[in-house]
Amino acid sequence: MKITKISKTGSKYKLTLDSGEVIDTYDDVILNNNLLYSKRIDKKLLEKIHNDTNYYRTYNKILNLISTRLRSEYEVKEYLNKSDINDNDKQKIIENLKQIGLINDKAFAKAYTNDKINLSLDGPEKIAKNLKKQKIADEHIKEALNNIDEEIIKNHIDKIIEKKVKINQKDTITFLKQKILNYLITQGYQREMVIQRLENYPFIKKDLxxxxxxxxxxxxxxxxxxxxxxxxxxxxxxxxxxxxxxxxxxxxxx
Incomplete structure (x- = not known):
């Protein structure tokens, strides 16, 4: 069997065989298998070209996935488990991405925590719970949470209290405080801090x-x-x- 033509299409290469088969592949596959110089291939090499192409196709999909935002090792593994590459290649991709710093659970925990603190009103305990779902190590979670400015957390609590007060005008102060406390706990805030912020909030006693x-x-x-x-x-x-x-x-x- 012989390669009759090698042409570049975008970031990929197209191999045309004398059998009529056309393979869309990658430069790494071309170089690793010395296809620029050796045009003749047997069935064993053809199978390797297909396997290597599948590997780099999956690898590039992972790179595109990571380019949108950082991913945990668990997320990448879950994605790879849906692919059709073998377990050795899956592990090879994981190790390679770790080596070049594209998989780093410590950095992921920090970035995820910063995003949630700055872009949402999720509390620390909710953030920690979600990081645990991503199989992030406890020490990474603890370090990420320890870097949160406590004043930001207090401000988040105050914002939620203010919002709840505005939409619950018919509730008594006692009932409203309990309702807000329960809600904030479900959102991942510590009971003691919530109680403290509720005590400091200037509730206006209404004629009910x-x-x-x-x-x-x-x-x-x-x-x-x-x-x-x-x-x-x-x-x-x-x-x-x-x-x-x-x-x-x-x-x-x-």
Whole structure:
């Protein structure tokens, strides 16, 4: 079997064989297999050309993937597992990318953390959880989180508190604080810091008599012998204080 023509098309090369077969391949495949000087190939070499081409095709896809943003070793392995190259070639790609610094979980942890801190309102614990999903080593996660400016975290918490206050005008302060606390914890913020920021936030006490009246009217439709105790429980669960509840019930002569 003989190569009748080698032509360059963009960043690739096109091999034309006398059998009519055309192979789109890469310069590394041409050089590694000495195809510029040796035009005759046997079945064994042809198979190697196909395997090498597949390897460099996958390798270049990984490079394109990494060019959009840094990738963890786990992400690259997951991508490679979907390819049809053998395990030895998969490991070879991983080791090569590590050697040239394109796979570096320590750098990935730092970059990921910086992005989340600057471009989202995710808390440190949520960031750590997501890094663990990427199989990042604990020491890299710890180092990345330790570099976060605490003032930025406090500012994030304050922004979320302010937003929640604006969209929850009908809640009592007690109920709203608990709601915000629960939400911020799910977003990865430490309970102690959230409580501290909530205590420092200038909540404005609102007249929620109208809201109590709505609850009262709703419960009134289901009035029974336990009406008073059920009303108290409902108001208490909504965050009203015992004093507020007793004053309201007294005003209704219940």
């Amino acid at each position: 008599t109208e809201e109590m009246e709505k609850i009262y009217q709703k419960q009134l439709k289901k009035k029974d012998k336990n009406f008073k105790s059920k009303l108290k429980a409902k108001l208490y669960n909504k965050g009203f204080s015992i004093e507020e509840i007793n004053n309201f019930i007294e005003s209704k002569n219940i």
